Amino acid sequence: MLISALPNLYTDKVKLTLTNSGEHQQQTTPKYFKDILAQANIPTDEIRVSNDEIVITLHEAADQKFATESLKQQLADGYQVTSSLTNEAPAWLNAFAAKPIKLGLDLSGGVLFVLEVDTDRAQADRIKNIGQELKAIALENKIRAVNVSPLNNHALTVDLTRASNEAKDTLFPQITKTYPELSIKKEQEHKYLLSYTDEAQQTFRQETMKQTLKTMRGRIEELGITEAITQKQGKNRIRIELPGVHDPAEAKRIIGATASLEFYQLASNTAGFGVIHIKDENGRQLALNGKAIFSGSNIKNAVAGRDDMGQPLVNLTLDGIGGKKMSNFSKKNIGKPMATVFSEFYRNADNQMLKTNKIINVATIQQHLGSQFSITNLSSHQTAQELALLLRAGSLTAPVTIVQQRSIEATLGEANIDNGIKALTVGVSITLLFMAFWYRSLGLVANVALGLNLLSLLGLMSLLPGAVLTLPGIAGLVLTVGMAVDTNVLIFERIKEELKRGRKTLAAIESGYNNAFTTILDANITTMITGVILYAIGYGAVKGFAIILCLGILTSMFTGVFVSKALTGLLVRENKAQLLGVKS
Template sequence: GQIRQFIGQQYPQWQVTGHQQTLSINLSENEQLKLTNLTVQQNLQIMRSRIEELGITEALVQRQGEHRIRIELPGVQDPATAKNVIGATASLAFYPVMQADSANAVVMNDEHNEPVYVSKKPVLGGDHIIDARATTGDFGMAKVNISLDAAGGKLMSDFSRDNIGKPMATAYSEYSRDQQGKAKQTTTIISVATIQSQLGNRFEITGAGSHEEAQQLALLLRAGSMTAPVTIVEERTIGPSLGAENIVNGFAALALGLSATLLFMACWYRRLGWVANVALIANLVMLFGLLALIPGAVLTLPGIAGLVLTVGMAVDTNVLIFERIKEKLAEGRSFASAIDVGFDSAFSTIFDANFTTMITAVVLFSIGNGPIQGFALTLGLGLLTSMFTGIFASRALINLVYGRDTRRAIKV
């Protein structure tokens, strides 16, 4: 009865069943559900962090069912590498090296399968690591620079201060599943180093292998360790034929919108409209060029939607300028004067409109993920290119074509 009362008061999430002699303690169903949801959400966040480290901008990571996570990686040329990084469950821990006959010692093998006796309790675990960078040390050997949080830095500082001249082992742990589907943990000692001085929240470890292995280890440590081990249960590679129809429809919508816009500008604004059309085509060429320069950027349907929106917003810049020019011409100003005043007076309105839209694009890219980031990226780059082509390029074209002959009349 006392045990039941103690567990009920101190650990209400556990349920006690059975008789007086034999008690069974289990988590309640609600607590199990909460634990499952928390674990999946944490793994979701860690996978998104790892995908960001890989530089994939339009990846889709979402929960599917109770225990599964669905990941879509558009434009990935090496799925094996991405799969190894995303699904890896790795962590580091730092242990004091003990004598073989010590009561608190456990044995772990190093990379050469030699036994190393360490303490049962680590100095600190990988949850205190906030940053890790792979660099090259003496004699070209790869090493990983580790940065700890405040709590981890204090633990390492206190331990190293009291154990100068003694060895400390770095253990690398990774989860995998056997043929029966059961999770198993493999721990390897990757380095044993003697503490030369008191360490703080920044130090380095060696023995991480090649430069590529050190970079992958640093990436996993930066993105975080999985809360629970994950394994790939299904993998599909979707070829371009499956999405060809959607891509064709997307570009058809872009071509239709672009053609209608070009025709309207040419008919409504006459010769100034042709200037706007040249600037609009230059805008799209610049936008495609910027997308090609950004590592990991791919053009999917949300990106195409951003292109279609960019077409309308780019022309809106010229519409504002040309309407101001028409107003100044109606007031009796000369063509050259109307051009100057029209561009200058419209600039503040155009800048304000594009700046507020840019804020929206930045927020979408910051808090969104997957397709939302792709749309925001295209929209943001389109705003920059449309400002340049709509204001500076258009004015340069007008000055080049009409500026040499001040007697030339133009209808607007």
């Protein structure tokens, strides 16, 4: 625990590395770069200049963005600026791969997003797709007069009044094979209701939320943010905390983008059955067959690149299902066009969910394609990179919109840390003085155990990958101090009672520790249950408090009972004439 806690004594520093682009030489004295940053009120710790590069260590990590912008503005194209985060811990400590405690949003500063997932819209789209699937099956089997109409978000009606007698036996088995969770009920003669049960609807919503959470975590990983917290909040919302992020626009562009990608065949008959009309980037209205060939959910990987002529493209790799669909389609449609449709959801001024579709690419299928092919004719390389990022991270099946966004400055986080440490210092100091004054020699044992308890708690927080320290977590640390001391108070008062009953000192100590343990265990178990419930149903700051509370119970049990008993045994090796103010 000591080794795990030591990295918290050292801070992370941002280093900016300036590499000369070779276009022209500029003055390269440390004072020159220090003056540039001083004009922007950005303090530095160190500036090292060599023939190849200049390394600037910033005093505050939050100044990274502003420092980079100031240097690029002043130096123009003379230097390339890259940044890196390094810890000041010595090499021997880094050899243990120990890391400092991860700080939450309220301590390190950053951005908070709350997203709303429209599961009802996703279910309505699914019902719509089932209706199109039914119509497509009817066309393939040359069944006429099949009337399909959505009833609500989870049901549709099928009217076979004017269809052939074989229609029911042909259509429904294929639909139930593809959608086994769908129930078919006969409403009237030749009229049927296809619907999802309440249980199937609940399962669909849960699966949609899980898929959206997975997609959002993938996008955050693509942004390179490793300390993010992404969790479900309420019924259909997702809470995303991005500690240390000081450019909310960059994060919002990726996280807030609810992009989906689908591939369609251009319709030969613009007024045909199931045809949809979508505009391309040039404003032209194109007609597409209503059924998509495959969607972005079938994409395994997407990498931006350039073709032989230097034009931007995105290389796609599909999964087995998507590859099979693409293979079957391209084999039958060589020489025919295929459109790539990019869709996004957003809320208007009236808080209504709207969907925009645009065709980003129309290409002619030149050959039989498989699970790997490219999207070309993109406007820029940046567009290709952003599209590849979104597709790698996953295509959303449900519309997602940002309903809350809040930025916390790093300076506020530093103030929270300072105030929290002051509160912890005052609480610990008063506790140490009280224990030393009231219990004398055994009070010193309790104080040593308390110090070891805090050390163990910090070590555990640093060691566990999912543990994040928040401002309420610091409050949990102060509470843990009281709980740890409470353990020793129970033991020492029990020892005092045994001494008053006439027991010898060593026997009273042994009896005190043994008999108080049951009471201490019961009290800590009930508190642990509360902490587990808080962690299970809470989010954000509540979760941070619960983590500290639960870990503090474990460490205080260990140090307050076992460690303090060992220390007491070392301090009191023989029967004393007086202990805790009671003569034996």
